[in-house]
Amino acid sequence: MEPIRMIRSRTVVIASTNIDTDQLMPARFLTTTTREGLGQHLFADWRYDAAGQPIPSFVLNQPQAKGCQILVAGRNIGCGSSREHAPWGLYDYGFRAVVSTEIADIFRNNSLKNGLVPVVVDEATHAWLLENPGAEISIDLESRVLRLPDGREVTFPMESFARYCLLNGVDETGYLLSQIPAIEAYEQRIGA
Amino acid sequence: MNPTTLFEKIWRAHEVVAQTADTPAVLYIDLHLTHEVTSPQAYSMLRERGLPVRRKDRTLATMDHSTPTDADQLFGRIPIKLESAAQQVSQLEKNCAEFGVELFAVGSPHRGIVHVIGPELGATQPGKTIVCGDSHTSTHGAFGALAFGIGTTEVGHVLATQCLLQRKPKTLAVNVEGALPAGVTAKDLVLAIIRQLGVSGGTGSVIEYRGSTIRGLSMDERMTVCNMSIEAGARAGLVAPDETTFAYLKGRPRAPQGADWEAAVARWRTLVTDEGATFDREIHIDATTLRPMITYGTHPGMSVAIDEAIPSDGDAVYQKALSYMGLTAGQSMLGQPVQYVFLGSCTNGRLSDLAAAAHLLKGRRVAAGVNFLVVPGSDAIKREAEALGLDRIFKDAGADWREAGCSMCLGMNGDTVTKGAYCVSTSNRNFEGRQGVGSRTLLASPATAVAAAIAGHVADARQLS
Secondary structure, eight states: OOOOOEEEEEEEEEOOSSOBHHHHSOGGGTTOSSSTTGGGGTTHHHHBOTTSOBOTTSGGGSGGGTTOOEEEEOSSBTBSOOOTHHHHHHHHHTOOEEEESOBOHHHHHHHHTTTOEEEEOOHHHHHHHHHSTTOEEEEETTTTEEEOTTSOEEEOOOOHHHHHHHHHTOOHHHHHHTTHHHHHHHHHHHTO | OOOOOHHHHHHHHTEEEOOOSSSOEEEEOSEEEEOTTTSHHHHHHHHHHTOOOTTGGGEEEEOOSSSOSSHHHHTTSSOOSOHHHHHHHHHHHHHHHHHTOEEEOTTOTTOBOHHHHHHHHTOSOTTOEEEESSGGGGGGGGGTOEEEEOOHHHHHHHHHHSEEEEOOOEEEEEEEESOOOTTOOHHHHHHHHHHHHOTTTTTTEEEEEESHHHHTSOHHHHHHHHHGGGGGTOSEEEOOOOHHHHHHHTTOTTSOOTHHHHHHHHHHTTOSOOTTOOOSEEEEEEGGGOOOEEEOSSSTTOEEETTSBOOOOOOHHHHHHHHHHTOOTTOBSTTOBOSEEEEOHHHHOSHHHHHHHHHHHTTOOOOTTOEEEEOOSBHHHHHHHHHTTHHHHHHHHTOEEOOSSSGGGSSSSSOOOOTTOEEEESSSOOOTTTTSTTOEEEEOOHHHHHHHHHHSBOOOGGGTO
16 A cells, blocks of 8 residues: 555535445445446446436536545545445545545545545534635645645544554555464464 | 443453554454455455465355345346346355355355344354444344444455454443334334434444343344444444343354353353443433334435424435435325335344234235335245245235345345335335435335335335234
């Protein structure tokens, strides 16, 4: 995984609350056996009509969304299914961070493992971000600070180990494999 | 020793390495359930790193999500219509053969929805840690197991190490007291709980369901409740094991046998929250006030009692949900025409669900214009239902009796609801497009599903019996 220290980008705002992973990646795209190319299906049913044509009113189909790496979403994004295809799709599309007041547990875990930074902010900051789509903001993972265009700094929580892994491009699988001696000792202790 | 919660006891017993300020706990996983949709990329990871499946004896695989429920397609008499689904199924067969993982493939008498077969086999047991790449893994918590859904990267972690890196969640007690009124089911109870908690009320928490109402539920009913814990945002839901649990498990093929059984039960009896233990949060529900529930919106928290009007106070997102559903504030759900009824899923696809539905349906007909799909949760349930003649009741009434699978709960196996159509569904999610592009899902109990199938519109099942 690529180390991530700083994400600086304009935002895309999708203000709906409770954006579930079925919206992020509808089930009919889960029959894939790889993790590549899912960006094209991100928000498929909000993004395309029945004929597969882009729906112009949807933000991801608008020119200002191009190149944006930060998605600002309504409260409780990522609820529902555990499908990792949702963060795979967001990452493949080009997003590197998701900002909301609440981020669902499994989606947050899955995002962290794929270089997609889940950022939980307070209501006031969130309200400002929702009202100012396209704002150029930065997310500094080192200091756990989100910077607004006027220089205001907002600290966000981030589990220390996940942050370490993101900053250093460390993959958790390798860390877990280094624990094999402790796992073997545990198995012996419980007779597993 | 300090009084501790059931959750805390299971957690501590599985700590290979305890969490610190800098590192999460290394948590041992007793049972890893896998299926075709969320495992292929995890097996690819093993291959890339040259790793084996560390504990094949703690890993089970089945195929359920993308398998068709149409017998001709399932048993290969005609090709599976969805080519990508067929490919995914064959990839699982290849992966399990290559890595030596036990697979309940098509034709196996044990195949079924992953959360139905674990309990059925007796592999789901009190005190175990159980994970699966599926959010409804919370179902297994009905047995007093700590069970939660994980993503595919974590599926890879468990395949490779039998462990996960986890921060300890908070605890949330849902206390339910009193007898459920006649005609009110476990599904209605859990929909009422989610309505009270909200769809993110359980985020970061493990729920323990407690109280006289929960103690009085059968295992099937407890599974229905625990299954939907994730719909309140909680990764896991627990019920302390008791005589009901032990009676269910006794004699099942993967349950402890002989002298081991007595020892296991003695151990399981200690799996309770001690008197005086505290939870991070508690809520209370009076079961005696509950009515049959049905959803009207696009998440499982948007529900009303069957005879209650759709609330009219809502923001723009709420209005958008109603508009998607084609419903209006102030409207009663009773009388709302439906085109599909789905009985099945890991929430309500067990034998008691089918039996309750058949009991109400017997001697009646499915209304013209209603497509009523009945999908057993597993092959074993299908056989048992057929032995009891339930299939005849469904077929005679005009319902479609299918092979086991996830089916219409999620639109990825060919069973879908057409755009704009309404489906009363015993499944767990009413998200936009969940049952097919443009589908409109009304979540309810098997009884309410049958009432709708007979009437052709949303109806109160209490007036049927």
